[in-house]
Amino acid sequence: MDHAHAPDGPAVPDVFDPRTYAEGIPHARYRILRDHHPVAWQAEPEVMGWPAGPGFWAVTRHADVVRVLRDHAAYSSRLGATQIRDPDPADLPFLRRTMLNQDPPEHGRLRRMLARAFTPARVDAFEGRVRERARSLLAAARDGAVDGSAEVVRAVTDEYALLNLADLMGVPAADRALLLEWTVRIIGYQDPEDAPPPRLGPDGVPLNPRSPALLGEMFGYARELAAAKRARPAEDLMSVLAHAELAEGELEMFFFLLTVAGNDTVRSAAPGGLLALARSPQARSQLASGRVPVDRAVDELLRVHPPVLSFRRTAARDTVLAGRRIRAGDKVVVFHAAANHDERVFADPGRTDLARAPNPHVSFGDGPHVCLGAHFARLQLRVLHEEWRTALPPPELTGEPRRLVSNFINGITRLPLRVSGRSG
Template structure:
């Protein structure tokens, strides 16, 4: 397909550069694309030491995003996986073992295993531990009168919860943050550092099997230990689960562990400070929530609409198709922008109004279709428990400085969020 075939579209609009997102989600650019060019050809140029790619279709309207996410026959997760940047062809067969990167019917087998072990009942059994973690972390900053919310509290919170759920021993829990920063934050100089390069000088993708060998080795060591000595945790369930008489293969177990540790951690890690930031930016809604705690669940949905942890996901066209009047060729990359869909005027009345009582609220923060987030229930549980502990104990919370955002066109990460509040005593309950 030539540039003429793709059309001029909204000239000059860029939603690719990860550095843009460090300055704030480009909602003005999204709005222009939704209005003028809802399926927009986006060049994929060299940035941050990473080479240029072939470009992709940026999908920005809610209805089109949902169509792509619900249509694996047309828009495949398997062909090129689900990240904007193309994986090394040598890595692709391994990466395709992850449930996130499979299409039906193969996706269904892993999803059935996941549904069997990652049940709401199992998650709810950990609620008391989640409450304890939230209370102790807030205790750690309650008497100070100020803190950096991500660095002091919310980076640690989902790690502790995931480690309990998976059965990762206390002494190993620090690894989760290192793995997540390496994979999610590779575009950010604070997390990724220098771009790793192979013997030929080419950059090495931090999601490649070679770069994840330490994580996979740990996963198999833990799984073997759980088979010998079962416990009431998710890793035991994964290591022993069967569907249709088959257990997870070693590569499937590796990628399942990757998905839980990375996606399960960073969704909450990004969502929590993003939700607090939304309340601080809308003090009337903050006060409304404090006065009406029964609105917490709808407030969490509005926080997720306003600040979805995942900005975008990629698919690949499995055949020639047409989306919003644009011809899409077989093999083209198609990237859906959750953060744009959640502000689409065609779906949400007055979408630039932050309203904690918004109903209905059909946001796509957890995706849609066959790949809708498996851990959404656990994520909501963590969000609900943390906000209940944090917001009402520190009711006069206010910003103490500007936020620092992650350099990423994938995750809406908040690296720093300084806040101040009236100091309060630590809780008496441990």
Template sequence: MSGVRPPFDVFDPKVYSRGIPHETYRRLRGEHPVHWQDEHEVDGWPAGPGFWAVTRYADVVRVLRTPTEYSSWLGATQIRDPAPEDLPFIRQMMLNLDPPAHGRLRRIVSRVFTPRRVERFTADVAARARLLVDEIAERGECDLPVDVTDEFPIQNLGDLLGIPAGDRAHILAWTNRVVGYQDPDHATVVEGAGGGPVNPRSPAMLADMFDYARRLAADKRRSPTGDVMTALATAEVDGRRLTDPELSMFFFLLVIAGNDTVRSALPGGMIALLGHPDEHHRLLAHPHRLDSAIEEMLRWHPPVLSFRRTAVVDTVLAGQPIAAGDKVVVFHGSANYDERRFPDPLRFDITRNPNDHVSFGDGPHVCLGAHYARLQLRAFYREILWRLPDIELAGPPDRLVSNFIAGVKHLPVRYTPVPRLGAR
């Protein structure tokens, strides 16, 4: 099935540096909704065995909801296969488990990552949004990710998890390493490895993060507080605490996913809204539509582009036979624009209803942090949109080179300067 490069390439991470490949997705949905994709060599990364690209909404949802057919555990959840020696460790992360093991760990997080616990941080999140916008208000222009939105979720997540303020710079470094590994600005090269790239998700490359997680957990057990890390470090299920690898993998999941989902969604939503001035002005005139607008921003710019599963048994999807062991990759950025689910999908409409996008996933692995993500998006947009009502794009975005995260590295914006609130 591999060999000749296919006419449709939804694997190459450089494709996504230009934005969502709408025309390619549209043709795949119409002509080849489950399409064999060559996993070709890219910038020193070796070729892989290939995978089935799933692009229609209904098929994406079926894959995400049916772990008995499409497993997260067999080969983990990233397109590129992990090294065989790393797979047993990687499988201990909740993201890479199937029921019933997945349910046991998810119940632990569900008990500590509750809407009630999250809501306690609402005032702090809103205050932080005001402070960050205040810092750029008088400039008249800024680079939104660098100056504002990269910092916002890191500090919010640090509060939620109980990471000391002096340690929070690690979060950005860890996230760039793990999420940005396909991007030349963040790629890791190891001397003695032929000068080629290395997988930052291997246990060896994550040793510093895991060591920090263990030390932080030990501190929380000695001096418990009301944060999520204390709850995880002291939680018990069936009479036992989390093992060190389980706790380390929980920390990895919360730090990386909890940060980068919001970090990608914030500027992505601004690109969507400011790229449609009529809808921007409509929202300014009708602030009560903000929640609906946020859902449309998430549909338009899904933070996560793709997730991988592995076929457990021989099966058929959209008429296409799939063999046990084949990789199956769902593409959120295509599902969110499926004409069969979203009428006129290329129309940005802040009142779209229904709007059941899959930007936070679906099925047993639906994002546990979606409530906290929406809380942060709401606080930030309330602050910046009405504080700087004439904000507009001042240049094209510089997007992350990644087939996994729809990251935005730089986004120049301009606006009429306003006084700092602190100066009033």
């Protein structure tokens, strides 16, 4: 079947262009796709200096997203990695060293190894430090407010996510700014304001930020930190990994995954949740009154604002999904925010209802690659909202937020909120 052919119904809207997401999650487009084209072929034109690609299938219904994420035999993470944009074929062997870009059973070995380091007990032991950090950052934002307002991404949430992760990993305080620099370059590369200018290869084409050519500094640091942890181990993730039996390159790829995914999950979800509250008086009231447990509220805020917009798989064989014939080698991309607003699963999905239960959102994925750091992310988000409720007025916008230009990360780069005085 011709990829360009679409069944009868409204035209297939574009959900690829990263600039679309700077204006907000395109829920109206997602609904057209869910209702009429639940598995829809999307063109992949050249955009913002990045080369064109062959196109992909966009998957937007909750049931189909879950099916793709669970069926690793049909939809592979390894064949083409997990970004919409195709990596350089020369980089693929390197990218496949990280468990994000592997399939079972190889994926399971690395996941079990990291899970032994990333236990709920180890994570829970950090709650006191996380709570103290939330209190100090929120107090500083309040005390430094101008006309009662603060830009909370830079004043609170960036630092909060970064420093909590650095504590868990065991990164010395003097080196923590490096983690944010690497995260911004790797995650924000589509955004001309948020990221440094792309580095160009010999042919003048921008290098993929995940290519070996751009990760040498991070990997060198990981090796040095591991050596220090072998000499002086502590109660942190890098100490555990430094003493584990890892194959060549695996330590560095664990460090990469923890630094980028571990940081940016909360770095995106924290301001996204605050923005959702600022835009919903009912939700603000639910949280402020204490009528809803904060952990349940956190899951609804994650449904409304998933940290990741999309993840790519590659068809390992010819298959059929929602009546569409998928060819082996086709890119298949799931859209988390679309699945989280599927009316077939969530009643009145456009409403932020902090008491929503059950809440089977896919903001942390599903299947073998479900986010290993979900417990740590939820802990940080719960504590942040508990401490905000205690110390500050309910979130209220004092200016326009700015969203990341990205079809991958659901980022907020500026969020001016009221942090002192009365909230209207």
